[in-house]
Amino acid sequence: MNPMQVGLLGIGTVGSGTFRVLQRNQEEIRRRAGRGIAITMVADLDTERARAIVGEQVQVVADARQVIANPAVDIVVELIGGCGIARTLVLEALAAGKHVVTANKALLAVHGTEIFAAARDRGVMVAFEAAVAGGIPIIKALREGLTANRIEWVAGIINGTTNFILSEMRSKGLDFGVVLKQAQALGYAEADPTFDVQGVDAAHKATLMSAIAFGVPVQFDKAYVEGISALQAADIRYAEQLGYRIKLLGITKRRPDGIELRVHPTLVPKDRLIANVEGAMNAVVVHGDAVGTTLYYGKGAGAEPTASAVIADLVDITRLHTADPDHRVPHLAFQPGSLQDTPILSIDQVVTAFYLRLVVADEAGVLARITGILADNDISIDAVLQRPSAEGDGSKAVAEGESQTDLIILTHDTVEGRMKAALAQMQALPTVLAPIVRIRKEELS
Numbered sequence: 001m002n003p004m005q006v007g008l009l010g011i012g013t014v015g016s017g018t019f020r021v022l023q024r025n026q027e028e029i030r031r032r033a034g035r036g037i038a039i040t041m042v043a044d045l046d047t048e049r050a051r052a053i054v055g056e057q058v059q060v061v062a063d064a065r066q067v068i069a070n071p072a073v074d075i076v077v078e079l080i081g082g083c084g085i086a087r088t089l090v091l092e093a094l095a096a097g098k099h100v101v102t103a104n105k106a107l108l109a110v111h112g113t114e115i116f117a118a119a120r121d122r123g124v125m126v127a128f129e130a131a132v133a134g135g136i137p138i139i140k141a142l143r144e145g146l147t148a149n150r151i152e153w154v155a156g157i158i159n160g161t162t163n164f165i166l167s168e169m170r171s172k173g174l175d176f177g178v179v180l181k182q183a184q185a186l187g188y189a190e191a192d193p194t195f196d197v198q199g200v201d202a203a204h205k206a207t208l209m210s211a212i213a214f215g216v217p218v219q220f221d222k223a224y225v226e227g228i229s230a231l232q233a234a235d236i237r238y239a240e241q242l243g244y245r246i247k248l249l250g251i252t253k254r255r256p257d258g259i260e261l262r263v264h265p266t267l268v269p270k271d272r273l274i275a276n277v278e279g280a281m282n283a284v285v286v287h288g289d290a291v292g293t294t295l296y297y298g299k300g301a302g303a304e305p306t307a308s309a310v311i312a313d314l315v316d317i318t319r320l321h322t323a324d325p326d327h328r329v330p331h332l333a334f335q336p337g338s339l340q341d342t343p344i345l346s347i348d349q350v351v352t353a354f355y356l357r358l359v360v361a362d363e364a365g366v367l368a369r370i371t372g373i374l375a376d377n378d379i380s381i382d383a384v385l386q387r388p389s390a391e392g393d394g395s396k397a398v399a400e401g402e403s404q405t406d407l408i409i410l411t412h413d414t415v416e417g418r419m420k421a422a423l424a425q426m427q428a429l430p431t432v433l434a435p436i437v438r439i440r441k442e443e444l445s
Contacts, residue, residue, distance in 0.1 A: 003036030004318045007067035007098075009089060010079035011044045014103055014130070016053050017303030018077065018310045029311065033318040037311075043067045068093045075317055077310060078102040087111050094118045094126070099321060101313040103130035103306060109204035112211070112218035116331040123325040127313030132205040133158050133282045135305030136298040137312065142212045142286065143333040149288025151213040153253040155444055158205045160280035160300045161196040162228050162248040164188045166265075167278040170236050170245065176229055188280055198227035199248060199263040206250030209284070210261050214254060214342060215334035219261070222344035226264035234390065235357060235437055238408050239267050242383060244355075245275040246439065258343040260350050267355050267441040273297075274444065285444060293444075348417035353382065353441040355410055358426065359389050359434035362403040366431045370407065377422040383410040404433055410441065 008015050019039055022029065030036045043064040044050040050060045064080075067073055068089065076093040078100060080086045086107050093100050095118065102108065108115065108128055119126045129139045133156065142151070157163050161183060168179040180197065183189035195201045207220040228248050239246050244267040253260040268275040273295050277283040282300030287293045299305035320328050330336060360366045367384070374381060385408040411419075419438070427436055 001035045003030075003038040004033075004074045004314070004321070005038060005040045005072050006075045006077060006314060007041040007043070007070065007073040008039055008077050008079060009043050009064045009067060010081075011042050011050045011053055012079065013303045014306045014310065015042070015044075015077075015079045017307035018079075019054055021304055021307045022311055022314075025311075029315060033315045035318060037314050037318055041067050041070060041073055064089050065092070068096050068098065073098060074321070075099045075101060075314060077314075078104060078107075079310075080104070081106070083107050083110050087115075090115055090126075091118055094122050094124055097122055097124060099125045099127070099317045101127045101130075101310055101317070103128070103310060105131040105201070105204040105208060109207040109218055109220040112208070112331075116336075119331065120325070120336060125317050125320065125328060126331055127317055128208070129313050130306045130309035132208055133284060133296070134160075134298070134300040134302065135308045136282055136284065136296050136300065137309065138209065138284045138296050139212065140312070141294070141296060142209060143329055146286060146288050146291060146294070147333065149290045151254065152287045152289060153251070154206075154209050154213050154284065154286050155249050155251045155274070155442065156206070156209070156284035157247055157274060157277050157282055158250050158284065158300065159196055159199075159202040159248060160282060161189045161193060162199075162202070163277065163282070164280045165197070166228065166231070166236070166246060166248065169231070169233055170240065173233055173237065175233050176231055197229050199225045200227075202248060202250045203263045206252055206261060206263055209250070210252035210259060212333045213252060213286070214259055215332065215339055216259065216342050216344075217339055218332075219344050222261060224262040224264070224347040224350070226262075228265055231265055231439075232437070234406070235355070235439060238357065238385065238387070238406070239355065239439075240270070242355075242385060242408070242410060243270055244268060244441070245270045247275065247277075249442070251442065255345065255351070257349070258345040261344050262347065262350060265439050267439055268444060272444055348415070348420065350416045351413050352416065353411050353413050353443075354419055355437075355439040355441050356408070356423075357437040358407045358409070358432055359404055360407050361431040361433060362405040363431065367407065369429060369431070370409075370426055373422050373425045374409075374411070377414075377418050377425075379414045379418060379422055380412045381409060382412050384408070
């Protein structure tokens with residue numbers, strides 16, 4: 001049987017890794033897939049570099065549309081990135097009857113509904129294991145391995161750059177800006193790290209996992225996104241003293257009134273496995289009603305880990321491309337007609353616990369006033385810690401001879417909107433000397 005012919009759009013880090021792994025393991029892959037899989041055409045603007053990677057046996061062109069127009073190409077692998085020309089090319093490939101494999105989480109998180117509908121119309125597949133958590137097969141686990149379960153929640157460290165930064169801040173006591181420069185020097189962070197450190201990359205991935213876990217359309221525009229750039233070394237230190245570590249988590253939860261979809265720094269008990277994921281590694285925790293809690297851990301980026309996921313998608317398509325489209329695994333796990341329009345809750349409706357740090361004047365009655373405000377807003381306290389405050393942290397001046405202190409409070413679960421009201425009241429107190437730090441807390445139990 002002739003091999004499935006694959007056309008690559010873009011042969012950068014992931015594309016070159018895909019070519020290498022496919023070449024190196026081609027016999028093993030053929031045995032698994034039932035036939036060979038061969039990259040026969042590559043489109044890249046830098047044709048000389050592309051030719052140096054793939055050699056003379058593969059056709060190299062500068063125009064991606066030549067790959068799409070080639071009737072011999074069965075599968076198009078999109079590795080360009082972004083939501084501009086990549087969207088156009090993916091839709092054109094689907095219209096031409098090609099299966100598509102993509103690692104482009106932004107494209108699917110924003111335009112997934114349109115793209116999946118176009119694939120269904122043409123009876124072809126869109127596979128995207130590499131779009132979330134690199135080499136970790138979390139999409140397959142959610143779509144297939146856990147299909148018997150009613151998924152209750154998913155929480156993941158799904159951006160290696162931010163996890164590296166937070167790990168270094170904790171282990172070395174450094175501030176965000178210092179560690180970011182180190183991450184850039186080491187190649188863990190881009191020259192423009194905005195998508196990573198502001199949580200956007202993680203939110204793209206969380207959006208896809210949420211859609212698959214709960215059978216809803218992809219709705220990136222409704223995700224709450226908060227990054228790590230405002231985190232201070234003091235809060236990471238205090239969290240550690242209280243038995244927690246701070247991680248940037250993508251979280252999606254099923255609630256009776258809707259679905260939570262959020263990305264933000266989160267305190268996690270340090271005895272949880274996910275709290276001990278360090279460096280640039282990724283990990284995703286999924287809780288299902290039948291299986292309980294499962295953990296998926298591994299490299300979330302890199303040439304060959306991501307290539308592993310791309311090739312797994314190529315194998316799946318090779319196995320299934322002759323199957324009746326109605327008998328294939330649906331793109332979002334649930335049958336298209338069974339997707340539900342369950343509302344994505346606003347951040348004000350989210351229920352979680354909180355870590356608060358207040359810089360306050362060290363005088364009698366301050367703690368009582370603050371705890372009184374929390375009580376008035378029906379927010380219960382889990383723990384309180386008081387420590388000497390560092391001067392020169394942007395706090396208001398205090399009278400000569402007076403001192404200030406850091407007041408750290410952990411709360412029990414409460415509705416976010418209620419906490420916002422309490423924070424506004426506490427911030428207005430003359431004895432609160434600096435902007436209050438608020439970080440959400442999850443037990444993940």
